[in-house]
Amino acid sequence: MAAPQCWAEALKSSRKTLLISDGKRKIHYLFSDGKEMSEEYDLKTDELIVRRWRHRSPLGAQSPWEVEVGEPSVSRLGSQDSEFIRESRSNPVFMRKDTKTKFQWIIQNLAYQKELVSVFVEPAERCIVIKTSNKKYYKKFHIPDLDRCQLPLDSAALSFTHANNTLTISYKKPKEILKGEQELLKELKGQ
Secondary structure (H helix, E strand, C coil): CHHHHHHHHHHHHCEEEEEEECCEEEEEEECCCCCEEEEEEECCCCCEEEEEEECECCCCCECCCEEEEECCCHHHHCCCCCCCCCCCCCCCEEEECCCCCEEEEEEECCCCCHHHEEEEEEHHHCEEEEEECCCCCEEEECCHHHHHHCCCCCHHHEEEEEECCEEEEEEECCHHHHHHHHHHHHHHHHC
């Protein structure tokens, strides 16, 4: 399987800056194509807390950071004192928070019973779909980690729970991803 190796090689060949601060290991990657990735790991558990991406436009301007893993940025949620129109605080909030063995997504403020919610893999589009039978909520999302390594999606790896207006979707990480994460962490700890 050459694709996971390609991603591992891209990580290894990138320019890395490592900083330990506030109980976190912070790594900044600069790739040869100009893209940047920033990650933060908990020092005690080695769990990924935040992953952000940024790229340059064709004219050289930097895009704002896009959050892949972790809490959405404050600007997306709207500030408290804004005089402009902003999203309702009761709207569902979608975020990704991984564990050591699972990719995990949390949707807060999803006020529908578990019986109304269905979560499934759409193999043709390489995505996961969430929808309610009352047609009040619908979302498609990809797993960038699997896309980067060109690994297939597996319905058996998908599970979800719903409690207190929060839907938690889990996808068991494939062994190729787990192995790559262990090798990367070993390399980062060696620096």
